Amino acid sequence: MPRPALTEDDVRQKVAAYCARYRVEAPSATGMPPFPAGKRETKQHREWVVLYKAVQRVRKREAAGGLPVRAAALKTQRGRCPVCAEPAEAETAVLLDRSPAPSLALHAGCRDLLRLVDRLGPAVLDRLRALVTRD
Secondary structure: OOOOOOOHHHHHHHHHHHHHHHOOOOOOOOOOOOOOOOOOOOHHHHHHHHHHHHHHHHHHHHHOOOHHHHHHHHHHOOOEOOOOOOEOOOOOOEEEOOOOOOOEEEOHHHHHHHHHHHHHOOHHHHHHHHHHOOO
16 A cells, blocks of 8 residues: 655654754755764664655655646546546645646556556456456
8 A cells, every 4th residue: 555645744744843852953945954963873863864755755746746737637637536536636646647648637546557557558457357347
């Protein structure tokens, strides 16, 4: 099961909690507290690495299509994921570039499913249908 997508607010709260717990200065413009120099392989260092990875994931997601881009895509999709037809939120949706067609905003799991079908070919859908419709 994939990890739920963190929002920018979630990451800010985690950084603030880290800063309070370890009594370190507020995060810099990068959104990260200072590296715990001289404290490698400690609990503080491991927590800093977890924060760093979370900040990087949020940045990567924003660079790949920020909230306004995802919201615009969802608006054209009537607020629903085109794969599962369930409602989707711009904050947690991911973009899938289907150039030259417009990008799609969908759930992370649905994006993974599309990538799998792209890799295995459309015949996999017939095989799946046969497995699902067995009595």
